[in-house]
Amino acid sequence: MAKYYDIDDIITDEEIVAVIFQKAASGVGIDPSSETDCVEVGSKVELPFWLAHELQQRQAVSMNIPTSFNQNTRLEIQADSACVDLRSQCPYFYEFGCKIAPLVGARNIGPLLLSAFKSRYKEVLTKAHTAAFTAASKNLTILTKEETNLYEAAQSSMAAFKKWRMGGPRFQKASILGRKRKSNE
Amino acid sequence: MAGQSDPQLSLFSAEEVEFIAEDEMVEIVPNLRMDALNFVCGDFGPFFPQLATQVPLWLAVALKKRGKCTIRPPQWMTVEKLTQVLEAERDSQRVFEQLPFHYVEISRLLFDHARDDIPDVYMVRSLIEDIRDVRFHKVETNLESLNERAFALKINNLSAMEVNIVRPFVGRALQAFYKHDSPDLIPDQDRVSDRRPQVANNATRRHLRR
Numbered sequence: 001m002a003k004y005y006d007i008d009d010i011i012t013d014e015e016i017v018a019v020i021f022q023k024a025a026s027g028v029g030i031d032p033s034s035e036t037d038c039v040e041v042g043s044k045v046e047l048p049f050w051l052a053h054e055l056q057q058r059q060a061v062s063m064n065i066p067t068s069f070n071q072n073t074r075l076e077i078q079a080d081s082a083c084v085d086l087r088s089q090c091p092y093f094y095e096f097g098c099k100i101a102p103l104v105g106a107r108n109i110g111p112l113l114l115s116a117f118k119s120r121y122k123e124v125l126t127k128a129h130t131a132a133f134t135a136a137s138k139n140l141t142i143l144t145k146e147e148t149n150l151y152e153a154a155q156s157s158m159a160a161f162k163k164w165r166m167g168g169p170r171f172q173k174a175s176i177l178g179r180k181r182k183s184n185e
Numbered sequence: 186m187a188g189q190s191d192p193q194l195s196l197f198s199a200e201e202v203e204f205i206a207e208d209e210m211v212e213i214v215p216n217l218r219m220d221a222l223n224f225v226c227g228d229f230g231p232f233f234p235q236l237a238t239q240v241p242l243w244l245a246v247a248l249k250k251r252g253k254c255t256i257r258p259p260q261w262m263t264v265e266k267l268t269q270v271l272e273a274e275r276d277s278q279r280v281f282e283q284l285p286f287h288y289v290e291i292s293r294l295l296f297d298h299a300r301d302d303i304p305d306v307y308m309v310r311s312l313i314e315d316i317r318d319v320r321f322h323k324v325e326t327n328l329e330s331l332n333e334r335a336f337a338l339k340i341n342n343l344s345a346m347e348v349n350i351v352r353p354f355v356g357r358a359l360q361a362f363y364k365h366d367s368p369d370l371i372p373d374q375d376r377v378s379d380r381r382p383q384v385a386n387n388a389t390r391r392h393l394r395r
Contacts, residue, residue: 098364114365121358122329148362153353161350164199165293 008145012092012099013050016143019061020044049099052119056103065104068093069112077116120147202349206290207243215254242291246298256299261285262292264305267312275317279327281320281342289317289346302385320344328358336363 003009025039039045047055055061067073068090090096097113120143143151197205210225214237221230222244229240237257240248248254260266261284270282285291292313300306324340324347338355 094361094365117361117365119362150357150361151355153357154351157350157353161199161346164203 008092008095012095013048013053015049015066015092015096016046017049017052017066017100019047019052019055020043020062020064021061021078023060025060048098053099053103063100063104066090066096066100069097069100074112077112091145094146121150195348199222199346201350202287202345203290203294206287206345207241207246207294208229209285209287209291211242211244211245211259211291212237212239212257213245213248213254215248217253217305219253242294246294249298256295256302258299258303258309259285259291261288262295262303262309264312267309267316271312271316273318274316276324278323281323281340283342284316284344287345288313289344296311317347320347321350328355 021039021043024041047061052061052063056063070167073089094113094117101113129179195212214235215232216234217232217260218234219230221228226241229238229244232238232254243253245256260375261270270284273282292310295303296306296310320343324343327340328351336359338359
């Protein structure tokens, strides 16, 4: 239940999945290009994950593997996972994969996620703690949300440590006390 | 800060770690006579001139600021000892040297307030910086070897400030590895783990020290 209020979880559910309708649905205007309001059996529609999940439980649709996990991406990741731009494809790559895996029935999504994360993790780690801001910006744009979290956690703790080491007064004067009163004309 | 609104981070800020470090005992040489001081944490004194006494670091710094004592640097803070530690750190790839738990904070406080009490203060300072750098690089290289079987991490002889820096990162990384390695996601896991000689369950603890 902790996931109910989690913003990342909610946005993950918004990812688009291609589904095939097993039953005809009338009165729904899902596909804006069709003339009628009905959806035929066997038609392919793009739905957000939360809707597709519910419909699949009622056996009204069957889900395909989303484009982010298709063969092309798989080959890219196996070639060199550190450079794959996952954010433009799907910024919630890992969470989405975890949700999709039991539903679509493809057994190789799990190990794919794991191996991708393992190798990218090494890259994140070496750059996170020590790199200067400008050098790391190229890497930042290709990280998913989860990896960005990791990266920022390390960066902020490192920055706090450096700031502490520089010294400075332990008590900070509140900024409101420093403002001089405007003289009344 | 300790009471942050984001419950996942839950780290101490650097100032808080320093605050905890100030409880360590150091030796001071007072230059005046004073009666015993009674605090909640204990009684210190009475203080006689030129007689060394053990007091907590916060008290020592406070007395030093008022010019009532001189602080004697602790045993580990000499040039010879620190050079030894630095050599040992550079030699081994995985072992961390035995250093006081709060050495970073204690050294910073002493440099700030008791600079004239430490012999060869610049040498000592640069040695401590080098030790800190070498140890941190070691931590990073060892963290790279984290893989999916790691449920917990054990590193010996790491100091408080170093632990505090890596704490959020390591916590999140371990969480992410655990999430991706769950058994329903990887159906072949049972078959793989049966081949290995396991003692209790699937998880093996990753020891970063030989």
